[in-house]
Amino acid sequence: MTNEARDWRGHPLVQLTLVRYREFFREPEAVFWVFVFPVLLTAGLGLAFRHQAPERIPVAVVERGTASATVIDALAKGSDFLPRALTDSAAARALRSGTVALVVVPAGAADSVEYRFDDERPESRTARLLVNDALQRAAGRSDRLPVTDRQVREAGSRYVDFVVPGLLGMNLMGSGIWGLGFAIVDARRKKLLKRLIATPMSRTQYLASFVLSRLTLLVLEVGALLGFAFLVFGVPIRGALPTLLAICLLSALSFGALGLLIASRARTVEGVSGLMNLVMLPMWIFSGVFFSASRFPDALQPFIQALPLTAVNDALRASMLEGAGWDRLAPEMAVIAAWLAVSFALAVRLFRWR
Amino acid sequence: MPGTAATAPSLLVRGLRKRYDDVIAVDGLDLEIRAGDCFGLLGPNGAGKTTTIEICEGLTEPDEGEVVVLGLRWGEHDRELRERLGISLQETQFSEKLTVEETVRLFRSFYRRGPSAEEVIGTVQLQEKRKGRVGQLSGGQRQRLALACALVGDPALLFLDEPTTGLDPQSRRQLWDLIERFKADGRAILLTTHYMEEAERLCDRVAIVDRGKVIALGTPGELVASLSAEHVVELTLAPGAALDEESLGRVEGVAAAHRRNDTWRIRVAELHRAVPALLAELHRQGAQLTELRTHSATLEDVFVELTGRHLRDE
Numbered sequence: 001m002t003n004e005a006r007d008w009r010g011h012p013l014v015q016l017t018l019v020r021y022r023e024f025f026r027e028p029e030a031v032f033w034v035f036v037f038p039v040l041l042t043a044g045l046g047l048a049f050r051h052q053a054p055e056r057i058p059v060a061v062v063e064r065g066t067a068s069a070t071v072i073d074a075l076a077k078g079s080d081f082l083p084r085a086l087t088d089s090a091a092a093r094a095l096r097s098g099t100v101a102l103v104v105v106p107a108g109a110a111d112s113v114e115y116r117f118d119d120e121r122p123e124s125r126t127a128r129l130l131v132n133d134a135l136q137r138a139a140g141r142s143d144r145l146p147v148t149d150r151q152v153r154e155a156g157s158r159y160v161d162f163v164v165p166g167l168l169g170m171n172l173m174g175s176g177i178w179g180l181g182f183a184i185v186d187a188r189r190k191k192l193l194k195r196l197i198a199t200p201m202s203r204t205q206y207l208a209s210f211v212l213s214r215l216t217l218l219v220l221e222v223g224a225l226l227g228f229a230f231l232v233f234g235v236p237i238r239g240a241l242p243t244l245l246a247i248c249l250l251s252a253l254s255f256g257a258l259g260l261l262i263a264s265r266a267r268t269v270e271g272v273s274g275l276m277n278l279v280m281l282p283m284w285i286f287s288g289v290f291f292s293a294s295r296f297p298d299a300l301q302p303f304i305q306a307l308p309l310t311a312v313n314d315a316l317r318a319s320m321l322e323g324a325g326w327d328r329l330a331p332e333m334a335v336i337a338a339w340l341a342v343s344f345a346l347a348v349r350l351f352r353w354r
Numbered sequence: 355m356p357g358t359a360a361t362a363p364s365l366l367v368r369g370l371r372k373r374y375d376d377v378i379a380v381d382g383l384d385l386e387i388r389a390g391d392c393f394g395l396l397g398p399n400g401a402g403k404t405t406t407i408e409i410c411e412g413l414t415e416p417d418e419g420e421v422v423v424l425g426l427r428w429g430e431h432d433r434e435l436r437e438r439l440g441i442s443l444q445e446t447q448f449s450e451k452l453t454v455e456e457t458v459r460l461f462r463s464f465y466r467r468g469p470s471a472e473e474v475i476g477t478v479q480l481q482e483k484r485k486g487r488v489g490q491l492s493g494g495q496r497q498r499l500a501l502a503c504a505l506v507g508d509p510a511l512l513f514l515d516e517p518t519t520g521l522d523p524q525s526r527r528q529l530w531d532l533i534e535r536f537k538a539d540g541r542a543i544l545l546t547t548h549y550m551e552e553a554e555r556l557c558d559r560v561a562i563v564d565r566g567k568v569i570a571l572g573t574p575g576e577l578v579a580s581l582s583a584e585h586v587v588e589l590t591l592a593p594g595a596a597l598d599e600e601s602l603g604r605v606e607g608v609a610a611a612h613r614r615n616d617t618w619r620i621r622v623a624e625l626h627r628a629v630p631a632l633l634a635e636l637h638r639q640g641a642q643l644t645e646l647r648t649h650s651a652t653l654e655d656v657f658v659e660l661t662g663r664h665l666r667d668e
Contacts, residue, residue: 015463190447200436
């Protein structure tokens with residue numbers, strides 16, 4: 001019998017952590033959901049909600065001889081409008097179907113115009129203001145107050161900027177809860193947990209291996225999503241990078257603890273899947289991943305603000321989009337840390353090894 | 355080293371009791387395994403074998419009773435005991451995505467001392483599958499992997515819970531060869547089984563367990579000899595043929611008769627006297643015989659004698 005020299009590779013924590021990596025990277029589906037899916041989602045949403053050059057406003061001008069030609073000339077001058085001459089009935093139809101925002105009816109000799117539009121359609125109201133402004137100027141009105149326009153298109157105010165921190169938060173939640181939950185329940189179901197505690201293995205090291213592997217995978221996971229969003233869509237990262245990483249770290253630990261708690265007793269993969277969905281579904285809806293959580297009624301806000309994903313998303317957005325520092329992030333970080341402490345304490349108390 | 359003090363028992367169990375809700379799994383069980391012994395717990399499913407072995411492994415708390423393993427007790431010397439025991443549970447599934455070598459290495463890392471992963475893989479003859487995924491292994495290879503994981507700490511006492519259940523005969527014999535080799539190393543082994551051939555071949559001593567109690571204890575030879583009638587005649591009757599049990603029992607040389615469906619199992623002392631007498635009795639009763647077989651009595655017959663049931667009933 002030889003006593004194998006125990007170099008660092010033979011240390012149980014190293015071996016247990018290696019097992020975590022192997023199990024993860026040898027499961028192509030898991031790799032897809034953690035790394036590829038968020039990037040695809042970002043790409044899709046970024047493309048769908050990208051900024052476009054302001055469109056010309058479609059306007060119908062009812063045919064009334066030369067009066068119509070004057071109006072069309074006036075409107076066609078700038079690049080704001082897309083005027084076309086239509087008969088009375090065709091114009092009415094175009095308005096009804098929404099292909100034009102406004103119908104202009106020149107009133108022959110009296111040199112006046114009538115606007116027909118639906119005042120419940122915002123684009124119609126805008127069209128009414130802009131068309132009127134253009135026609136009045138063409139008719140000789142001059143402005144008293146000199147104005148200058150400066151267009152500001154800033155990264156950070158687009159939908160993709162809003163959604164990337166939300167996707168990052170959602171990804172941290174998913175990989176924390178799924179990553180731990182499935183692996184642990186699967187090991188329990190296979191009686192592997194029971195076999196492991198029949199060895200001198202330290203139970204703390206077993207749980208620590210999950211933490212260690214999550215933390216290293218986290219760097220890859222966050223890097224892939226943020227790198228893609230930054231390089232392809234120019235999503236800003238205004239806060240300090242260490243702050244952002246610290247938020248991700250605390251969030252990953254907190255969701256990992258929640259995953260541990262969810263998996264602490266379940267014996268079947270089906271059972272734990274149901275529990276995970278029960279826990280995650282409210283957060284997908286309420287926690288402001290795809291749209292702001294403030295859209296929900298005030299009565300729900302105390303509940304929504306107490307959810308860990310809400311705190312994570314708020315903290316990520318504050319850091320990335322507004323460059324917030326620790327002083328502003330403190331309340332969110334406190335919520336995330338509280339979830340970590342409570343989930344972990346409960347999980348350790350409830351955890352079933354066999 | 356395995357078997358430090360030759361005089362101290364490797365395992366001592368006294369008055370063990372365990373109940374689950376309203377089922378009494380173990381009901382006052384005593385065992386003593388001497389250093390270097392291969393001891394078998396033989397009994398049908400549900401006899402309390404697994405509960406007993408898991409209590410000895412420190413995985414289940416007994417309600418009552420004393421368990422001394424290698425001179426140590428659970429609750430006082432757990433870490434030390436875990437280092438010195440080798441365990442193969444009844445239905446552990448190792449992670450299918452790991453290779454054989456990775457799995458053995460993982461288990462090796464938990465022990466302070468013991469052979470290298472390569473050595474153990476060699477011992478259980480899985481060298482060719484060293485780089486193969488656990489998910490690709492056959493049932494017999496998985497059981498050998500479980501043995502490898504039980505051996506990485508160079509255990510003084512091995513617990514094997516149904517090591518060959520569900521295997522084909524060839525894999526079973528291969529596993530038996532391996533276990534015989536561990537015996538030769540001087541380790542004590544406690545194994546549970548419901549295969550009497552397994553107990554007969556591997557075990558120095560056997561405890562027959564039924565309903566949580568030891569109902570017979572001894573070497574396989576002693577147990578069979580205790581039957582006093584060492585041969586068994588099996589008679590299969592044509593369907594519907596009836597046989598009077600009482601008059602069968604009065605036939606010369608018949609020690610006991612048990613019926614299962616259309617087959618009678620009759621223990622006799624001397625075949626050459628009993629068989630003609632039995633055939634004459636059958637003829638007298640007018641029962642049609644479809645098959646007649648004889649064999650030497652086995653542990654199975656001991657179990658049938660003691661309980662009136664078969665090891666693999668149900």
